Amino acid sequence: MPRAIWNGAISFGLVNIPVKLVTATQSKKVSFREIRRGDNSRIRHRKVAAADGEEVTQDEIVKGYEIGPDRYVVLDPEELRALDPQRSRAIDIEDFVDLAEIEPLQYESSYYLLPGDMGSKSYELLRRAMEETGKAGVARFTLRSRQYLAVLRPVGNALAVSTLLYDDEVIKPEQLDGLPEDVEVADRELTMASSLIESMTTEWDPSRYHDEHRQRVLELIERKAEGEDLATVPEQEREAGDVVDLMAALEASLSAAKSEGKGGGQRDTA
Structure with a gap:
């Protein structure tokens, strides 16, 4: 089981429910190291200044916000740390809304919440109440010096919390060019x-869908690790085109x- 990465409490009204935050997802992407062809020596990336190519140490690095070509407002790490949100151990629910009203484009990262010591009954009460009403809790909480907007909702027998993008971070359909207009x-x-x-x-069953590309990459790695000599076959690119006869299709x-x-x-x- 994943270990807790945050301990705190769900807070709404005068109710406090102790909880532990654990990750709800795990990346399965295939990772590679950059190595030199021939001797497999690892590649190291160094930070250098564009002006003279000199390597820069960590204590020489500051943040710069570009306000024009090669014009920056320089901020020291201490200045930014002073603006960090106050540390908090609470997931503060501000509102309850219909879960179906939340635009999926806003979802960012997801976690599970587990009940903390002596919190099982109040945890289960909140989970069942949200399940019965179809409501989700809109909350704020601080994780790793960053404050997040989040949505709290029941998932099976657990409570899950997902961080959300703010409304102004989501591109609206009316901001897009090229959408169909007056199409009969x-x-x-x-x-x-x-x-x-x-x-x-059909009924939604996520286990039916697999990352076929990842599986092919892993099979290729296994075959090469066993010394098999593989010929490269160019992949045929699928061309997208207009449907000539929509009704026929x-x-x-x-x-x-x-x-x-x-x-x-x-x-x-x-």
């Missing part, structure tokens, strides 16, 4: 597209789905 969609086309979606609908897709036994609604995931 025929009723028959919409009916066909809706039927195709229904035929491909919809009809063919729907027909293929029905022939596979998927035309009656939800697919069998067994």
Whole structure:
């Protein structure tokens, strides 16, 4: 089980629930080291000044905010530390909202909360109450000298907390260029597209989806580690193009789905 990275309490109203914060996700990406071809010597990256190429030590480095070409406002680490939020051991719930109203684009990093000493009953009470009402708690808490906006919600038998991007960090659809405008969609086309979606609908099961690229990379590493000599085959790039006949494509897709036994609604995931 992952170890706790933060100990504190959920606070709302006059209620305090002791909790421990543990990570809810783990990266499975394949990591590589940079080495020199030929002798496998590790590559080291040094910090150098662009002006003269001289290596810079850590105590010479300060933060600079660029306000123009090669013009910076310089801030010392002490000046920035003075602005850090006050250390807090509380996840302060400010509001409760409908979970469905939170835009998924705002989600950042996720953690689990475990009950602390003597906190099991109040923890379970809050979890069940949010589950019954469909509500999520909007909160703030401080982790590693940074204050986060977060959402607290039930996940199975646990409480989870996810940090959120602030509203002004999320690009709104109305800020995008190139979205369709005044496009006419025929009723028959919409009916066909809706039927195709229904035929491909199934219950959400995240275990059905795997990182196929990562698996291929790991298999390649294993084969090379065993001394197998592999020939490189260039990958065929798929070209994206406009659908020439939309209705024909919809009809063919729907027909293929029905022939596979998927035309009656939800697919069998067994």
